[in-house]
Each structure stands twice: as C-alpha cells, then as structure tokens.
Amino acid sequence: MVTRDGKEYLLPNEDKITGQVVNWSRSNEFVRIDLSFGASYDDDPHEVRQIAVEAAMPAGRVLKEWPVVCHITGFGDSSVDYVLRFWIRDPAEGLMSVRGSSIWRCGMRSRRRASPSPSRNAR
Secondary structure (H helix, E strand, C coil), rough: CCCCCCCEEEHHHHHHCCCCCCCCCCCCCEEEEEEEECCCCCCCCHHHHHHHHHCCCCCCCCCCCCCEEEEEEEECCCEEEEEEEEEEEHCCCCCCCCCCCCCCHHHHHHCCCCCCCCCCCCC
C-alpha cells in the first residue's frame, strides 16, 4: 500500500482479513485538510476564527460544498490552539500548496495581531 506522501507499507494478509484497512481513495478523491495554529490569549476568539475561515475560502481548490470550519482545540502555555478544517477534491495536485497558501493568507490578514509568545510566572 502506498500513501499519498509516497510511503509504502506491507500489509500482511491476516491484517487485511481480521483488521480494519482504510482506503482513502476508493470511493472518492476528497481529502480533509487540518491546519493547527495558535493565537494570542489577547485576541478575540471569534475574530480569530473568522479570519482563519476567510483565509481558506479564496483557495480555488477548497470545496464549496462543505463548510470551512475553525475550532478551538486547547489552551497552550502561550496561545489558544485552533484547527482550521476544509476539504479539497484533488490531492494528487499536492496538499502542501493549498495548506501553505491558506497559512500565508491567514498570516497576512492577521498581521496587526500579537503573535503568541511564551510567558512564565516566576515565584
């Protein structure tokens, strides 16, 4: 079995019969992209989510049939953690180009925002 990033795996027959095998391309070519990022605790979470969703929209390869979403996933030492999720139809054209363009647009739209930086309290 060859993955989308070119890695080859050997699956023993027993695993195919007794286990679960995920086939990413059998019924369609849709792939969900997950972009994890962090924003400063000083930033309004609703505004961060809006900026991230708008940043993914112009990418011509992002499917309009499924909504682009952004969720808070956690609270780090120096940032609120988010995931931006969207779907594309053509993974053979590459995943990094659509990821990179969405990250770049998100950064350009949020230039006025503070970057998360580590902070520690000493006692």
